[in-house]
Every structure is written in C-alpha cells, then in structure tokens.
Amino acid sequence: MKNLFYRELTQELTDIEISGEAHHHFKNVIRGKVKEAVQIFNGQGLVAQGTVSSLSKINMIISLEQIDLKEPYENVELILGIPKKEYLESILRSAIQIGVSQVSLINTDFTPWKFKMYERLNKIMESALIQSENPYLPVIKEFNSLEDLLKDKKNQRILCFSTETDEDLQLETPYHSLLVGPEGGFSLNEIELLKNSENVVLQRCNIPIMKAEVAVPFGLGHLYNQHNKKSD
Template sequence: MIRLYVAADLAQDVALTLDHGQSHYLTSVMRRGVGDEVLVFNGRDGEWRAQIEVAGKRGVILRPRALERPQVFGPDLDLVVALVKRGRVETIVEKAAELGARRVRLVITERTNAERTRIDRLAAIAAEAAEQTGRLDAPEIFEPVKLARLIEAWEAPRRLLFCDEAGDARPVLQALAGAEPAPWSILIGPEGGFSPSERETLRNLNYATPASLGPRILRADTAAISALTLWQAAQGDWRGLEVS
C-alpha cells in the first residue's frame, strides 16, 4: 500500500487535495486511478486509508475512509549535527528519519565547512523516508544555528549525548547505562571535529554526557547513524517500550 505524508488535517470523508508532485507520483509513476486506495498520515491525526476520488490533469483528490492507526510518536529524540556537505547532510536526514529521530537540528561550529543548505529539500527527504518506514510522523528539520546559540537556548530536562571524538570518553552504551528516561539530543560534530574551546564548553554542561563512538575516526554521516542506533538500543523504542 502506498503511503503519503501530507500537511493537511485528516478526518473521515473530508476531501484532501494532493499537491502537484504527489498527484504526479500517484497517477503517472505508480499508475493509480479513481477507486484505488492509499494510506495518508500527517504526524497529528494518525494514518488513514483513503480512496482516490478524482485523478485528472488538475491533480488528485483523496477521500479518507477509515482510520487505520491512531497517532503515536517515537522517543523524544533530536539529532543535532554540524552542517556538512550536501550529499552527506541529505544522507544524515534520511537515516535520522529511518532511525526514529523526531527532529534534526543543524548547527554551525568553528570548523564547519559548509555554509548553507536547502531546508525544503531536506524536509522532503525526511518525509519520503517516513513514508517508507511506516512511522506516523516525519522529522522536523530546523535551519542552521551557531552552536553557542543552541546551547544558550537549551531547555531542561533534555539531555545531550555529546559524541566526543577525542577518545577519552566512555563508550556510548556504557555512558547511557542506567540513565533515567528523559528527552534526549545527540550531538555530532563536523568533519574536522570540535575545536578545543567547543569541546571544553560541551564537557562542562551539566546536562551533557560525553561518549565515544569507538577507536576509529568516523565521517559525520557514519557517526550519526552509529549514535542513533546505539541510543535506540539503550534508551529508545528498540527496547520494545511503548512511547507517546
């Protein structure tokens, strides 16, 4: 069954008009027509089975018929990652969606080697990954901010898993062992690593838990995937716990 992430509210028998891209995908790529069914979700109203009511040159209109799954959310987990080159940041966003991150926050550090990115494209990549994985929401993608600004605006009780490449922190699973349930963020640095002053600042945060991703130096995308995987195994929904 095709799944589509939409922005509109969803309710039984309330017509839903798809945008041009989704209309083209359904009719021209997937060859669906009037009477066919798809699943739609928006991250708020659960997942609905909808029927194609109109499929024409002006677009596709769906009619939600039945609620298939009520809305649920994964763990309250943010991925905070230094802005890197386009291909790698796109991979990071895709895999963050697949691995259950609720938000992706981009930061600019002293050694960041990229200056800009297209948030609209990253949001589309996150939505496509959400459609494929079966999750009922899509990660929110935030505009890049400086690391210092992110720290200044930090809100308790969110914890921070600081992936420290210096090599003297405990392994992730050891660092997370026994941690109390809480909202978490995972911080991944740029390809050149954090500067000494940034590392000192992060180490002194009372809500930060430094952790090592092993003896090898990882690229940002590999580090993000590894950290998300380990956090889900230690604290997240890979343990089979229900979340809301």
C-alpha cells in the first residue's frame, strides 16, 4: 500500500483532492493507479485508509473509507545544539523514523546559523513520516540559549553524551530526553552550566567520538531500550 501525506486530513472528510508535488510523485514517480488502495497521514496522529477514485494530469481524488487516531509512541525528546543544515536534515529524518515526540533546538555559543523552518526541511520530515508510517511529526521548539533550555526543562531528567566527564555510560534509570551538542561542541561556559544542572547527567561513551547525526540514533536507541525495560 502506498503512503501519502495530507496535512489537512480531518475525521470529518469523506474524500480529498491532492495536487502539486504529492500528485506528481504518486502518478509519475511511484506509478500509482486508479482504484489503488492508499494510506494517508496528517502528521498529527490521523491515519486514513482510502482508494484512488480518479487520477488526472493535474490532481487525484481519494475516497476515504476509514480514519483512525493513533496512539503516540513513547514520549522521548531530542534536545539538539543546532548543527549545519545538512546534518539537521539527516538528524530530523532519523528522529521521525525512531518516533521522537519533541525536538528542542538550542542556539549555542557555537551554532553555525540562525535556525528558521524552510520548505526543504518540511518535505524531508514529511517524507520520513510516510516512509516510517509514524503518525506523528515531532513538535519543534527553539531556545535562544542553553541556559533558557535548562530553565524550561528543570523537571526533566536529561542524558548528555560528553567527553568532559569520566563517568561511563550507564542507563539504570530511564531519561526523558537526550541532549546532543553542535559539531563544535559546547563552550566552556555551557559545559559549566551542564555540570551544575542537577537534572542533566553527563556520561562518556567508551567508543570513538561521534558526529551529531550518529550520536542521535545511538543515544535514542539506548533511551528507548530503557523505556521498554521499564514497561516490561
């Protein structure tokens, strides 16, 4: 069954019209046909089952047969020092495929650019969602500094990989969030902030230093593993 993204999907709709890039992709790239069964996601938990009732050169009509509101995955947050655009795109793709519920982006002392949502990033996130069949896009929130983020997350238990500690990685207690710094690492002032934060646990991984795009799936895998053990 082919998957499609349609942000305007609601439980009241009986059919939808899709045009533009999504229509082109269905008709000309994945060679979709009339009467073909499809699955539609809106990124906010709704998943619809439907059938393509018409397919023209400019649009397609899908008759909806069933619309369900899916339960979200385990509530795990990724906190990320904003990396370069190409790394951010790769990281968000992985985060959606893993099932992260929220992404908090920090403007750190070494952040290389001022974050602003852009169309390519939206498309990458939508593509990751339909590829992984994750019903939910993550909520993205931006913070002006690490200090602002730590004030906002003071009641959350945060795991941060760091070479600035001798504490080896131990995951005896589940964490709410994973914190990964930018490519240049945190500044000395930011490292002191992290060390002095009671809810942040700095731990060293006894492996080679990882880029952010590798550290994110590595760390999230450990967090989800701990959450699964807790629920067993």
